[in-house]
Amino acid sequence: xxxxxxxxxxxxxxxxxxxLKKLMPLLQEKTNKEIVxxxxxxxxxxxxxxxxxxxxxxxxxxxxxxxxxxYAASRRQHLIDVILPTLEAGKIMLSDRFVDSSIAYQGxxxxxxxxxxxxxxxxxxxxxxxxxxIYFDISPEVGLSRIRKDHEGQMDRLEKEKLDFxxxxxxxxxxxxxxxxxxxxxxxxxxxxxxxxxxxxxxILKRFPEIFNEGE
Numbered sequence: 001x002x003x004x005x006x007x008x009x010x011x012x013x014x015x016x017x018x019x020l021k022k023l024m025p026l027l028q029e030k031t032n033k034e035i036v037x038x039x040x041x042x043x044x045x046x047x048x049x050x051x052x053x054x055x056x057x058x059x060x061x062x063x064x065x066x067x068x069x070x071y072a073a074s075r076r077q078h079l080i081d082v083i084l085p086t087l088e089a090g091k092i093m094l095s096d097r098f099v100d101s102s103i104a105y106q107g108x109x110x111x112x113x114x115x116x117x118x119x120x121x122x123x124x125x126x127x128x129x130x131x132x133x134i135y136f137d138i139s140p141e142v143g144l145s146r147i148r149k150d151h152e153g154q155m156d157r158l159e160k161e162k163l164d165f166x167x168x169x170x171x172x173x174x175x176x177x178x179x180x181x182x183x184x185x186x187x188x189x190x191x192x193x194x195x196x197x198x199x200x201x202x203x204i205l206k207r208f209p210e211i212f213n214e215g216e
Contacts, residue, residue: 031212054067
């Protein structure tokens, strides 16, 4: 495949989605390749339907393994409907979350086990890992305070979890970063938004200089 696949990860409250919206036009200015932005869970028609089930605040009785399987199912459909066609067309694929999220949230946060969740997702993604992952790091305490301030009354089922859950998620993310130094670049998300975006942009330009200089 001639395209580039970049995923963006981080605990709740890291500001990842906001940074991505500001980052995309800056990247587009520097390349002639089309950039496609998507998200998980969701990103395609079927995957968005699964997203509604996963994040519904009324589904508190959902079993952790059911949740993990639903994420993997949504991811598989997103891969087939959006990611692979984008890469096959030689475009740049930006995904707001991918497989690392499940390993951190369901494997660590839900305490199912990172190895078990990795196996589920290995089947789902069939070897299609991102070429680069930008991880926005923030402490659970700061992340939760941001969520409660910015998402008051609109928090989803995972955002509503207690601090201990988010601490496990954060610890799992740090372990994933440690085990994947070639793929993952860490950005300090506890900075002003402009600096977070600038650092992410620099990391991408550094990794793919042959792609992001065509527009200059």
